[in-house]
Amino acid sequence: MKQRIRVVGLVQDGASVLIMKKNVGRNDSSPTWELPTGKLKFGEQPEEAIDRTLEEYLGVEETEKIELLDVVTFLAPQGSSQLSNLYIIYKVSLSEGVKIRPAERYTAYKYIKPEEIGNYRLDEASASVLAMEGQVPARTSFKEVANSATVYVDGCSRGNPGPAGVGYYIVGENGAVLDQGGEFIGFATSRVAEYYALKVGCERAIQLGLKSVRFVSDNLMLVNQMNGIYKVKNQDLRPIYEDVQGMLGKFEAYAFMHVAREQNTIADRKANEAVDRQFGE
Numbered sequence: 001m002k003q004r005i006r007v008v009g010l011v012q013d014g015a016s017v018l019i020m021k022k023n024v025g026r027n028d029s030s031p032t033w034e035l036p037t038g039k040l041k042f043g044e045q046p047e048e049a050i051d052r053t054l055e056e057y058l059g060v061e062e063t064e065k066i067e068l069l070d071v072v073t074f075l076a077p078q079g080s081s082q083l084s085n086l087y088i089i090y091k092v093s094l095s096e097g098v099k100i101r102p103a104e105r106y107t108a109y110k111y112i113k114p115e116e117i118g119n120y121r122l123d124e125a126s127a128s129v130l131a132m133e134g135q136v137p138a139r140t141s142f143k144e145v146a147n148s149a150t151v152y153v154d155g156c157s158r159g160n161p162g163p164a165g166v167g168y169y170i171v172g173e174n175g176a177v178l179d180q181g182g183e184f185i186g187f188a189t190s191r192v193a194e195y196y197a198l199k200v201g202c203e204r205a206i207q208l209g210l211k212s213v214r215f216v217s218d219n220l221m222l223v224n225q226m227n228g229i230y231k232v233k234n235q236d237l238r239p240i241y242e243d244v245q246g247m248l249g250k251f252e253a254y255a256f257m258h259v260a261r262e263q264n265t266i267a268d269r270k271a272n273e274a275v276d277r278q279f280g281e
Contacts, residue, residue, distance in 0.1 A: 001093045003207070004086070004096060005039070005040040005086045005088070006037050006038065006039060006040070006051040006086070006087050006088070006125060007037070007038050007039075007040060007046055007050045007053055007087075007088045007089075007090065008036070008037045008087055008088070008090065008125070008126075008129050009034065009035060009037075009038060009050055009053065009054060009090050009092045010069060010089060010090065010091050010092060010129075010133065010135075011035075011054075011058075011092040011094060011128075012091065012092070013111045013115055015114065016111035016112055016113050017035070017111065017112060017114075017130070017135060018036070018109060018119065019033040019034065019035060019110065019111075019112060019122070019126070020033060020034055020035075020036060020037070020057070020058075020102060020108075020109045020193075021031065021033050021105060021106055021107050021109065021110075022034060022107075022123070023104065023107050024087065025103050026085050028191065030165050030232050031107070031121070032121050032122060032123045033120045033121065033122050033123070033126070034122065034123045034126040034247075035053060035125075035126040035127070035129060035130070036053055036057050036058055036092075037053070037125055037126065037236070038050070038052065038053030038056070038057070038087075038257065040238075043080075045089060045097065046068075046088045047066070049088075049198050049202040050066060050088075050090045051066070052186050054092065054235070056103060057102070057103045057248075058100050058101070058103075058106070058109075059069050059099075059100060059101025059102065059103070060094060060098055060100060060101075062095055062098065063092055063093065063094055063095060063096060063162055064095040064096070065091075065092075065093040066090050066091070066092050066093075067090065067091050068089075068090060068135065068186060069089045069090055069091040070089040071086065071087070071088050071089070072086070072087045072129075082100055086278050087125070087128075087129055088150070089129060089133065091248075096157060098172070101111075111125070116231060118224075118230055119128060119133065122183075124178065124220060124258045124259065124260065125221075126268075127220070127224065128257060131227055131255075135156060140205065141161075142233075146193045148173055148212035148213055148214050148253065149170060149171065149172050149173055149178065149205065149208075149210045149212070149214070150170070150171045150214045151168060151170050151201040151205050151210075151213055151214070151215050151216065152167075152168065152169040152171075152201075152216045152217075152264055152266060152267040153167070153194075153197040153198050153201040153202070153215065153216070153217050153267055154166070154167050154168075154172070154194070154197055154217065154219075154264055154268040154270075155167075155190060155192075155193025155194040155196060155197040155216060155265035155271055156190070156193055156228075156268065156271040156272050157188055157189055157190040157192075157193045158275060160189055161187055161188055161189045163186075163187060163193075163275050163278065164184070164185050164186065164187060164188035164190075164192070164193040164196075164275070164278070165182055165183065165185060165186070165193065165270075165271040165272060165273075165274035165275040165278075166182060166183050166185055166186050166193055166197035166200050166267075166271050166274065167180075167182040167197060167267040167268060167269065167270025167271030167273075168180065168181060168182070168197065168201040168203065168204055168209065168267055168270065168271070169266040169267045169270065169272065170201070170210075171192050175274045177235040178208055178210075178246055178262070179204055179208060180266065180267075180270060181204075181270060181271035182271050182272075182273050182274030183200060183274050184274045184275055184277065184278040187254050190235055191221075191222075191234065191236070191237060192237065193271070194217065194219045194238070195222060195237050195240040195241060195244070196236040197224065197245075197267070197271065198215060198217065198226070198240075198241055198244055199240055199243055201215060202244055202247040202248070203247065203260070205251070206250050208250075210251070211252040211253070212251065212252055212253040212254070213251055213253075213254050213255075214254070214255050214257055215254065215255070215256050215257070216256075216257045216258075216259055216263070217257075217259075217261055218258065218260060218261040218263070218264040218268075219257065219258075220258050222256075223256045223257065223258040224258075225241070226244075226256040227256050236277070246265060248271075256281070
């Protein structure tokens with residue numbers, strides 16, 4: 001099984017946490033913010049990696065204190081295999097008077113309070129870490145569902161709005177495939193399809209008798225809305241959102257996680273196959 005390892009620094013000033021604004025290319029008009037995050041190089045210890053990350057990205061060579069805060073893992077599909085993501089999270093206290101000198105990959109930085117996090121577009125890793133560590137109002141702690149079944153969901157719409165389908169792929173805590181499938185839902189927007197996919201995934205999880213579930217989607221807005229970071233204002237989505245909320249009470253523990261699109265290929269394929277079947281393709 002492939003494994004991706006990251007070290008993450010929660011640099012705090014009181015109740016506020018440091019986020020960095022990523023530099024964007026000419027074709028990207030929507031910059032994201034992130035926590036200081038670095039890769040673990042071959043032969044490098046995690047403590048060395050977080051020190052290097054702070055120096056390379058923040059220009060900070062000395063810190064007052066760095067302490068291990070948490071280690072969190074989760075699985076995501078990558079083609080026909082599974083990709084294991086491991087985040088080693090450190091709490092970082094900077095020495096008084098230390099100035100941050102951002103690397104060229106960043107254009108700005110700031111300390112924000114937990115209630116302000118929803119005002120910023122965070123990258124998927126940073127949003128997940130902040131939810132895991134209670135910095136945003138996630139529905140359930142990721143630790144409570146560490147050994148749970150995982151429900152991958154995805155929706156597609158050809159034309160937006162257009163012929164739409166939903167797909168789901170359910171894996172047990174031991175890695176065994178419990179169920180997978182797709183449904184044609186008529187003509188809908190891609191946003192409605194994404195939410196309807198989550199609804200169908202919830203229904204199947206309940207039918208299977210699952211009590212502790214991680215719901216995984218490649219739609220960051222959906223995940224942020226389900227985690228309470230953003231409100232659902234779209235009237236087309238609101239009824240489906242409320243249906244899902246009603247079903248969540250049947251689980252003992254649940255969480256919502258965002259992954260990259262290439263890590264959700266099976267659910268995506270099931271959604272598209274459902275549309276193809278409808279039109280005899």
